[in-house]
Amino acid sequence: MSNPLRIALVAGEASGDLLGAHLIAALKAKLPGAIFYGIGGPRMEGQGMTCWWPMGELSVMGYWDALKNYRRIAGIRRQLKKRLKSERPDIFIGIDAPDFNLGLEASMKAAGVPTVHYVSPSIWAWRGGRIHSIGRAVNRVLALFPLEPPLYQKEGIPVTYVGHPLADSIPLTTDRLAVCEKLGLPKTVPMFALLPGSRRGELETMADTFIQTARLIRERYQPQAQFVVPLATRETRLQFEAAMYRQQAADIPFRLLFGHAQDAVGAAHVALIASGTASLEAALIKRPMVITYKIAKFSYWLMKRMAYLPYVGLPNVLCGRFVVPEILQDAATPENLAEALNQLYVDKENSAAIEAAFTDLHLQLRQNTAEKAAQAVLECLR
Missing domain, CATH: 3.40.50.2000 (Glycogen Phosphorylase B;)
Structure with a gap:
């Protein structure tokens, strides 16, 4: 034997x-x-x-x-x-x-x-x-x-x-209203998914900025907007809740989820995503997104010096062009992020073009x- x-x-x-x-x-x-x-x-x-x-x-x-x-x-x-x-x-x-x-x-x-x-x-x-x-x-x-x-x-x-296995597991079309119903979310209000990262270091860097961005969207652009936030672990959920407390965000309608990142994106009109695999998931779900990231200044300087491409988000890399905006490092202010997210929400023609580009990408990766x-x-x- x-x-x-x-x-x-x-x-x-x-x-x-x-x-x-x-x-x-x-x-x-x-x-x-x-x-x-x-x-x-x-x-x-x-x-x-x-x-x-x-x-x-x-x-x-x-x-x-x-x-x-x-x-x-x-x-x-x-x-x-x-x-x-x-x-x-x-x-x-x-x-x-x-x-x-x-x-x-x-x-x-x-x-x-x-x-x-x-x-x-x-x-x-x-x-x-x-x-x-x-x-x-x-x-x-x-x-x-x-x-x-x-x-x-x-x-x-x-x-x-x-x-990519995500292209096999994620369906070619995602019914936003059905996902909202599954999660018990309202179907008729502007819905934004916020994905600040899956690691503790990412939450330390991004959580406060994401919460401040949500406040600006509510105050300046979309007063009825709601926000769904999937968090990968108990630790990252506690980090995000601590940031909500620091930012006195009890008045902002956040719906926190344990995991369920794909559902969160599927329920949203637009997503704000810390660059990584989550941006590819959002592309395969065919949602407009803003890709953002902040890392240590030295790391960012070194990567910029060594980079060959003008984009860092996987959806843009794979499509070979800026299909969705990237707002990185010092430019990733709540004001810039909120403005870009609102522009994606209101521009339905651009959203249709993004969906078409991401459908082509999905078929290549499946x-x-x-x-x-x-x-x-x-x-x-x-």
Whole structure:
């Protein structure tokens, strides 16, 4: 009787946890009895993966946060590398988190373990020279976006375009009124979704600004407006409630949700979103949005110097143009954000054009991702 296959995975963010969970489910269907272990989040654990460290140990935001936590994260990587070498897996899959995973992948590959990197680092946006170290570290890259495979093919690096799982799970059309009914929200008032981020560092930076923006919308533009705010964890909900108290916001009609980010966006006419995977979710739900972000000044300066593209939000990157506004860093004042959100709300012709662009994007990304990714992993195992 052959031993079960051992598959090691490492994910460092909520988006990676989602990708990993879908991949594990697809692999389990093809490889009954396979054992999964490494670093992941609650979704991956829910699929039966044994997590040696919680995924949150790897979550950092920007260069300054990474520098502050470098010793702790480097210690985890040393321990993980040692354990992987002693409990040698049949394949190693790094999910995103390239600064953490690529070094591990290179070490595993040198030890004769096939390696897969799931989610191409954003070499199309900045630090394009990384493609050579990626090629040395991995046997195959699984790319989520159609602009990525040609970059790897040009360098002779094996790559598979798998699309994005959100495009598979989110329907092509979302009925706003039906979602409002599901959430018990009024259907006839201006509805704005506010997504200030899923991590504590993002809430520290963005929560007060989002609340001040909501107040300006009510006072200056849309007095009947209401605001739905999905928060990923108990900690981030408490952070947002603390910001509401600081801002004396008891008079602003916020509806706070535990999770349900897609429902929040689906119920809204317009969304304000801290840049990240949530902006892609909003694009797939076909909602106009303002993308905003604030990070440490040094991190922002460094990223601006190294960037190749004029946009940072995934919807704009993937469409190759500014489909929706980005208001970042010092420009992300409540006044600027409120004005941009109101303009999106009132301009119905622009909203229809945004919906058409995002429908085209949705169709490009809908590729049955988990199945394609699992098939690529099987090819590497062979």
